[in-house]
Amino acid sequence: MKNVVIGFLGSAKDSMGRGKKRWQLWRPSVACVMQPELPVDRFVLLHEQRDSRLANNVGTDISEVSANTEVQLHQVSLPDPWDFAQVYAVLLDFAEHYPFNPEEERYFLHITTGTHVTQICWFLLCEANYIPAALMQTAPDREGRNPAGTCQLIDLDLSKYDALSSRFRRQHLEGADFLKSGIDTCNGQFNAMIQQIERVAIRSSAPILITGPTGAGKSQLAKRIFQLKQRRGSVRGDFVAINCATLRGDSAMSALFGHQRGAFTGAQQARKGLLTRADKGLLFLDEIGELGLDEQAMLLHAIEEKSFYPVGADHPVQSDFQLIAGTNRDLQLEVEAGRFREDLLARINLWSYELPGLRHRREDIAPNLDYELQQATQLLGYKVGFNRTAREHYLQFAQHGDALWLGNFRDLNASVQRMATLAEGGRINEDIVAEEKQRLQRGWRRQPAEDLPALDEVLDAEQLASIDLFDEYQLRKVIAVCRDSASQSEAGRRLFNRSRERKSSSNDAHRLRQYLARFGLVFDDLKK
Template sequence: MRNVVIGFLGTQLDRGKRRGWRPSVQLCAHDGFGVDRLELIHDGRHYHLACQVAADIARLSSETEVRLVQIDLADPWDFQEVYGKLYDFAKDYGFDEDRERYHIHLTTGTHVAQICWFLLTESRHIPARLIQTGPPRDDKTANGTLDIIDLDLARYNALQRRFEAAAREHSALLLGGVETKSPEMLALAAELDLIISHSDAPITLVGEAGTGKSVLAARLHELKLIRRRVKGRLVSVNCATLRGDAALAALLGQRRGMARQERAGLLREADGGVLLLDRVDELAPDLQAALVQAVETGRYFPVGSDAEVTSRFHLIATTADDPAAAVAGGAMRPELAALLSQWALYLPPLRARKCDMQAHVLDLIGQSEHNLDRKTGFNTDAQDAYLRFATNPATLWPGNLRDLRASVHRMATLAERGRITLPMVQAEIARLRTQWAVSQSDPDAALLAKVLPDPDAFDEFDRAQLAAVLRACRESASISAAGRRLFAASRQSKTSQNDADRLRKYLARFGLDWAKVQMDL
């Protein structure tokens, strides 16, 4: 394989003004690195110097072919001009990697030229390695030093280990220090690490309540600070609280005169940082439209203002449903869903990663120790019993990590001597089962059970309709008031508007009357 070197003529160094060392000349005289061809780039103003360098190389290394390549640069410090002309040179060169091995000489040329060489080589527009030469250090390096730089970082084991260690640290940060075994969570952390490094587009965290979306968003902000992607703080808001006439002003801000005092607004507060919109699908449609414009353009009008305000922030949103599903359900505008769908990432529920249960329990015990300022731990039999219950397929953890956190903290608080015993675990399991049974019970069935001996004897359609009627009866002062509420639409087409009689007949179908309903409810 022939060695081909491409480099700029050193308009100062190749004149020998640095201890007589001339990089383009000495490059061709290094033992162990033969230069078969040197492509010496120069502009027309330095043609005679290029000829002199070529002649000196011929005397030192007769086997080296020197080709003079004229590239005229109006301003060698203009990045656009230098990169454009070197790109054109590379495009038209005709590299033959089967016969020749290519190198770029970085030592000569302006800093702009060196940066352009690096970019073209790293992107493989030029299939070459980089050469860095330096002046002699002692008598053993009369022709100076020569280092070959290969941009394949995988070849540099120490660097690779450092990158891998940094990646592990960032994954641990995103996972809150919990040593997860879940393939889904490991893949999520790795993907988020890459997204934060290379993208400023909105991130949407999708998952059930209690899966840790808001906590993960705070860790993402911390990692963005570490990566210097943002400088500002995390501004967090639960979108379910943005209601009524003041909601738009809370989001966009409000000019003085429209209110007693001027409001900066959430978007302005997040300038330079991260805006976390928890439960973003609960934003009102007008707020969703305003948010899309602010994210896409970085500009918006505060309420009551004729002057635009600029705010650049990174958006992290959380939602229980995928943005596309939220559009189908009418909860989200299509343009907002499109904005949030680029990086929509799913957090699996706790029941889908029971392999992490022990790690989460021990981590939560550590948090409780810190909060309670005392050492706390499980007895062996108690820990085994709790983990059997926690990892049982029948234990669904409907509140996910929120349920688990509350459960562990309860046991840690009640462990007066710092030990969680088997009876305490058994009592906690009973408490959880009772809580979940109440929260997951059918409210319609509970209501019907108060007035019907056997609710299951009726069709599901009839049970749902009757439950709605019973709620209206419970909330009305009289049977006439309940009838007016229940038949408000259809009564307009009736010649006789006796709503109370219609309601009596409906209740009678189930063996009920107004007195019985009022008494039992």
């Protein structure tokens, strides 16, 4: 592969020395082609018009030092080389129009020359993958006798630093920050809950119940709790996780508790169950409400006695594990319906935490978006980000009351992965955001019809007998939105999101209050 150096002419340092004396001095651009371990096939030298003569002289000297180096002079216009916006725009224009060919050429961006503003802009463009290059830094040697000086390469290929950066993050994230994956969340209730979970995780080995809608992050939090306990030395075993919705029939008992050889048809070998594998560690049972009643009974015994009988076994197996259970169901309602054991719920409900969905944490969308961009960067191996306008458009959409986020953080993760994949040079623009907004909205519209609340929960028999069918359906939807909103103002914004633009007053909360008053209802009562 050919080696290509791109750099800015150093109007002061590159002009040092006259006549033969110049060969005894360190000149940064010329020094680039004097590195024996880095033969340069092409040098792209940017310069301003006023420095054209110097650029030609330096180009001639580069050719004299390295006859195999092709010098390409590239003139740019920088009326104010200390104006950040101006310099960045000029260098971005260069980067977008230069015919990079990474399949056949290696690129090195020389950042020693130019103003500090130029050097910073070079770095930003390289980090954002507009310029697929390693950074190159030259310097004079300490004695000042060698005109070649020294050369250092800085490769911004993030994949090479994954292990180092992961270690750094693990060492510096502590407690609640660790449980939040280092995401600087803003929601006060969520932050307070995580802080308490941190204290419980460190001090207690009792079961923990994590509830919340699908995609709210129950599995991620359970894994983080395990890692925190592991770092503090309170668990020595493994993290064992299973979605109970995948366990059906006779195989459920075998998967959880194991079986002896010959215990049933097809049991040709003995099998250790998940509870055995979790000994001295942590067992995460996601969607625990999907377990059958028989499995629930055995699980309760295993939690209390630290022992259980594998299928077909005559002797118990010991296993000392901590349990974290997850569910998107209301287990108290499941108990009332006879589908969940009351004694098991009482045992796993000592510490219970409800994770709110993404639409109830709209102030946390921005930091979680940044986190997802970091994940995409690690996955793709190059920097991924928005331009400023595109980020503003995406956040305005994501934080609006119309954004349903039915899949919660899974929706956000998938959204960022799609945009990052489509982004040329890792830069997400307005067109990509517009397409992604439409894709999300189409997906949300295809979701099954929502289960609206019954009116007999809030209206008396006389009201129910007199309400029109039209008002009935409308009121049920309004109640559902109210219960799903953090405040009356938020509910009003969601309900009047279109007509607001045609009203002289935008007091949505007042309009909602008036509507509910027609039926003798109050927002706070609906929330209860």
